[in-house]
Amino acid sequence: MSNAPPRFACDVMLGSTAKWLRLLGFDTYYDHRADDADLKKLCLSGDRLLLTKDVALHEAMPAGTSRLVEAVHPREQLEEIAAACQLVRFPLPPRCSVCNGELAAIEKNMARDRVPPYIFRTQDHFQRCAQCRRLYWPGTHRERIVERIMKIRKACD
Numbered sequence: 001m002s003n004a005p006p007r008f009a010c011d012v013m014l015g016s017t018a019k020w021l022r023l024l025g026f027d028t029y030y031d032h033r034a035d036d037a038d039l040k041k042l043c044l045s046g047d048r049l050l051l052t053k054d055v056a057l058h059e060a061m062p063a064g065t066s067r068l069v070e071a072v073h074p075r076e077q078l079e080e081i082a083a084a085c086q087l088v089r090f091p092l093p094p095r096c097s098v099c100n101g102e103l104a105a106i107e108k109n110m111a112r113d114r115v116p117p118y119i120f121r122t123q124d125h126f127q128r129c130a131q132c133r134r135l136y137w138p139g140t141h142r143e144r145i146v147e148r149i150m151k152i153r154k155a156c157d
Contacts, residue, residue, distance in 0.1 A: 005090040007027040011053065014069060024087065050066035082152050094136075108123075108125075114135055125137060
């Protein structure tokens with residue numbers, strides 16, 4: 001068993017799950033335009049585990065390089081993947097849910113002209129994606145995200 005966190009690639013049927021894997025901190029490739037050949041090549045050359053709902057694609061991959069996700073809903077998909085890959089043993093900082101870039105804390109003043117005035121007044125902590133430059137802050141949705149992540153981790157124990 002590797003000590004490094006797994007890196008994933010998700011097929012087009014797992015877009016929501018890819019976002020949640022990124023929020024959990026996992027390097028997760030997702031592009032709704034990627035076809036089977038693109039995903040296969042990426043996973044075989046980039047040391048990524050392919051997560052797919054496509055039985056034929058899963059069967060075309062060498063053993064151990066893909067996982068057929070059986071659950072239908074994103075919450076259950078994430079629980080299935082988390083349990084199968086033992087994701088709870090990798091406490092990672094979140095990644096950008098849109099582009100998969102790494103997030104890094106920035107000084108509050110660096111966000112002044114990039115967020116609504118109310119957000120700037122009420123928030124003290126901001127993160128910026130190193131890749132797409134999108135800003136993140138602990139908004140009202142943060143509690144729901146943390147609660148969902150804790151449920152997933154508890155389900156995997």
